[in-house]
Amino acid sequence: TCDVKVRTVHRYEQGEVIEKIEINGRGGTRVTPVFDYIEDHQLPCDNFVGLTDLEIFDFPNTPDFPVLWVSTDIGSDTAPWGEVAILKMGE
Known part of the structure; x- marks a missing residue:
């Protein structure tokens, strides 16, 4: 999980069922720390x-792998890169 820094790291294998994700932190969203962590x-x-x-507010350079942003806000449906x-x- 990430807000302004990487809080926790979860790794999943193909086919693994994700039953629950515990969220740590909240607030502003920076994604650069996530892509820095991967690198x-x-x-x-x-x-x-x-x-x-x-x-x-801080999209880094486009990574070398496909990215899917799943938006929880119906009013936010664009990103500078990725799907x-x-x-x-x-309700």
């Missing part, structure tokens, strides 16, 4: 999926 730790990354409201999907929340 600094030389993590193999085939794809990146970010669950966000897309209120992001965007809208998550419709239940």
